[in-house]
Amino acid sequence: MKKRYTPQQKAHIVLEMLKEEKTVAQLAAEHGLHPNQLYKWKAQVLDRLPDLFDAAHKTEKVLKAEHEQQLQALYAEVGRLSTHLAWLKKKSGLEPPTS
Numbered sequence: 001m002k003k004r005y006t007p008q009q010k011a012h013i014v015l016e017m018l019k020e021e022k023t024v025a026q027l028a029a030e031h032g033l034h035p036n037q038l039y040k041w042k043a044q045v046l047d048r049l050p051d052l053f054d055a056a057h058k059t060e061k062v063l064k065a066e067h068e069q070q071l072q073a074l075y076a077e078v079g080r081l082s083t084h085l086a087w088l089k090k091k092s093g094l095e096p097p098t099s
Contacts, residue, residue: 014038017042
């Protein structure tokens with residue numbers, strides 16, 4: 001049965017690899033992994049590293065987009081309810097008909 005590694009364990013192993021205090025072969029032997037797996041994890045880390053510094057900007061964009069979408073939905077709901085209220089007032093006789 002294969003051993004599963006948590007994201008925290010993978011990160012720790014890759015950090016050890018980046019320190020270059022031990023060879024990849026040593027790290028692989030210590031953790032019961034094939035060296036190619038370590039290289040794959042290292043490549044994933046290095047590919048995603050720039051996104052960490054861009055995350056705040058993306059989060060702000062996402063929040064603004066969500067806010068705009070929610071605002072549009074609320075305006076649409078207010079418009080629908082206003083129309084519904086006007087129709088109900090007209091049908092109930094509470095508001096004189098406009099001719």
